[in-house]
């Protein structure tokens with residue numbers, strides 16, 4: 562989904578050509594020259610096709626593995642949402658008012674929120690009245706399709722590296738939601754794609770926060786700029802961006818202190834941080850990412866609202882989806898806000914951060930068995 566990791570420097574370019582390249586080679590071999598060359602070309606092409614299809618099969622296998630892992634990690638939400646929906650539908654042949662009322666309750670308790678649930682149920686009730694949905698299985702499919710419409714338009718909203726200069730990400734959120742951990746995981750993705758990454762310790766509130774970021778930087782092979790505890794976050798950013806100007810960083814990620822979205826002075830400080838970044842690098846920060854802890858459920862909605870009003874969000878990451886039955890919040894957020902979800906956190910490990918793919922996510926929630 563997010564092709565931006567490899568945009569600047571291409572490393573590990575595929576040795577195996579894609580299908581279009583293979584068919585071009587085949588065509589060339591078939592059209593031209595001596596028979597020997599053609600047969601050599603054909604043999605080579607066969608070898609290449611063998612390798613390509615093997616790689617495709619491997620990719621398919623690993624996609625299946627990743628999907629299963631996502632399903633496992635979402636087990637709590639799956640139990641609270643999908644298993645209850647399946648139970649509700651079990652043995653029912655038709656859709657009646659009682660079934661729809663029970664469905665409404667399940668969706669609300671799985672943290673889809675009242676407005677989102679009413680929106681979904683209005684649509685479903687209308688279609689039942691028009692006799693477009695006759696059995697519970699069709700209803701389940703309609704529910705899934707309707708939910709997917711909340712994510713429409715995401716394709717245009719991918720993060721893109723600027724043509725010149727570093728891509729600057731400012732990471733914000735309330736205390737303990739997983740900002741620093743997510744920064745480490747994102748930095749790892751960039752670093753593995755061959756990008757030079759700088760982390761900026763603008764959370765100067767606690768000494769431990771600075772150390773935590775340093776540990777992540779070391780782990781993923783990123784550079785880090787930090788000052789002592791209590792330093793003005795803006796001054797750390799000044800220093801970091803001065804330093805960055807002398808180096809060729811592709812990505813700069815700014816960690817900020819956790820803050821309550823309701824504290825006006827702390828939100829003002831965030832505006833200042835944004836201004837400072839913008840003064841030093843035109844067009845930056847390119848991404849203002851709010852981290853939301855999925856286990857907090859409905860409170861995420863007011864966090865998104867207030868942080869968005871203060872600094873204008875360009876992306877969201879929902880963490881801790883592995884430990885909660887409240888995964889329905891993802892649906893609620895996309896219904897209420899037109900801010901793309903970039904990543905989801907499904908654990909504490911380095912590779913427990915997934916690019917968010919709405920279709921994959923909804924399927925992992927709604928399918929009872931692993932996809933074939």
Ligand SMILES: Nc1nc2c(ncn2[C@@H]2O[C@H](COP(=O)(O)OP(=O)(O)OP(=O)(O)O)[C@@H](O)[C@H]2O)c(=O)[nH]1
Pocket residue numbers: 734735736737738739740741742743764770817818819820880881882883884905906907908909913
């Ligand atoms: N299970 C799980 N734990 C996570 C995930 N993301 C972060 N955590 C854990 O959440 C805790 C808090 O993470 P931090 O990254 O320190 O959170 P923070 O937002 O930087 O916290 P402050 O800087 O204190 O505001 C840590 O124990 C992380 O390991 C996730 O996706 N799943």
Ligand SMILES: [Mg+2]
Pocket residue numbers: 740741742764770816817819
């Ligand atoms: Mg932190």
